[in-house]
Amino acid sequence: MYLSNPTLATDETYVPGLSREYIAETFGLPVADVAKLGSAENPFGPSPMAHDAVSAALSQMDIYPNWTAEPLREKIAAKYGYRPDEVICGAGETEIISWIVRAFAGPGDGVLMYEPCFPMYHLSADAENRRCVYVKMGAGFDFRIDEYIAAMDETVRICFLTNPHSPSGILMDNDDIGRVCEAAGDRLVVLDEAYVHFSQTNGGMDLLQSFDNLIVLRTFSKAFGLAGLRIGFGIAKPNIIRPMLAMKPTWNMGQLQIAGGIAALEDDAHVDRTVAMIVEMRAYVTERLSRLNSFRMVPGSRSNFFLVECLDPAWDSTRVFEALQEKGVIVKDCSVSFRGLGKKYLRVDVSLQKHMDRFAAALSSLEDGGA
Ligand SMILES: Cc1ncc(COP(=O)(O)O)c(C=O)c1O
Incomplete structure (x- = not known):
């Protein structure tokens, strides 16, 4: 009723993962026992160096930050071998995705993405009255690159790819990305x-190096363990970065984000330790789930999560999602969190062994208890 901008076409909002505290309170469990496997966070948390840098930056709280987060842009540029004017920082990748949709497509223009995909692509596009164009992934979540390319009609202005893909975790081939x-x-x-x-x-x-029409987005929310601080960045040619600088809320990055991001990039050992644990636990949970009959892990994830498919028609994803909560396990019900997946899939994080054990035992007990 109060909406005066007719291009803001939808009020559909993001569906967040559940919190540990909610599950602990609802089912009477100790908070520490809850396995939170629905938001793909880092169970080790941030680097202690990032933690200390954020604490030190509290002394700067009364001072406006540099409006482009220039010290962080410089650090990112040096780390990855680019120039600072090829970098843009946002309050998570999510903020940058919303600028991309506004800056590079007009109302009614097409925004191409896979189905399923990270929901912020279509939530941002729908909210701005851009037209979502979906390409269905193959049966094994393969990328069907020919179909993706064929869907680039004359209205499409933006093409989203995710590497590794969410929710499948499958890695794209660089040749395929180059073809796109x-x-x-x-x-x-x-x-x-x-x-x-x-x-x-x-x-x-x-x-x-080869394509001027490409922007690569990365986040500090996953391997760097800083999801609560909100830092993401994009790297592209300056003519792609500049329109977004012009439209972004001027001081979008605060002093704490800038300081925490810089310090996190200095602690490679923390990232390496995180990745090593995830890779080890991915193999561990793969082996544990291979013993089940009613459920199956979708093979091929190279990420810190994987899909579980319900094979027994008696179990749909929402029933499993709810039954796991009672056993202190939070996962993502893909029928709510991802468009186009129906009621057959759950997305589950790879995490510490105690959480993998709780999850695998809970899933196994559902199978044993029958529908
Ligand atoms: C594919 C994908 N991209 C981006 C993000 C969000 O990143 P950020 O926390 O930097 O906004 C997520 C978060 O879950 C994601 O799954």
């Missing part, structure tokens, strides 16, 4: 690499 960039021409290709550390590859960032 080539075919996209003057459209913007957005390569979201929120989870790239867990693939133990460099992902597709080097393709920035």
Whole structure:
């Protein structure tokens, strides 16, 4: 009724993961026992260096930060081999995704993405009255690159890719990413690499050397363990960065974010330890779930989560999601959190062994207890 901007077409909002405290209170469990496996956070938390840097930056709370987070841009640029004017920082990747949709597509223009995909792509596009164009992934969550390229009609202005993909965790081939960039021409290709550390590859960032229509997004929320601080960044040619600088809320990054991000980039050992644990636990939980009959892990994840498919028609994803909560396990019900997956899938984080054990035992007990 009060909406005076007719291009703001939807009021659909993000569905967040549940909190440990909610589950502990609802089911009478100790908070520490709850396995929170629905938000792909780092169970080790942030680097102690980042923690100390944020504490030290509290003394700067009364001072406006640099409006482009320049010290952090410089650090990111030096770390990855780019210039500061090729870097933009946002309150998480999520903020940058919303600018991309506004800056690079007009009302009614197409925004291309896979189904399923990270919901912020279509939530941002729908909210701004851009037209979502979906390409269904293959049966094994393969990328069907020919179909993706064929969907680039003349209205499409932005093409979203996720590497590794969420929710499947499957890694894209750099040749395929290059084919998309080539075919996209003057459209913007957005390569979201929120989870790239867990693939133990460099992902597709080097393709920035070959393609001027590419922006690579990364986040501090996952391997760096700073989801609560809200830091993400994009790297692209300055002519892609500049329009977003012009439209972003001027002081979007505070002193604490700038200080924490810089320090996190200095602690490679923390990231390495995190990745090593995730890789080890991914193999561990793969083995444990291989013993089940009613459920199956979708193979091929190179991320810090994986999909579980319900094979027994008596169990749909919402029933499993609710039954796991009673056993102190939080996962993502894909029928609520991802478009196009129906009622068959759950997304589950890879985490500490005690959480993997709780999850595997809970799933197994559902199977044993029958529907
Ligand atoms: C694919 C993908 N990209 C980006 C993000 C969000 O990152 P940020 O916390 O930097 O906004 C997520 C968060 O879950 C994600 O799954």
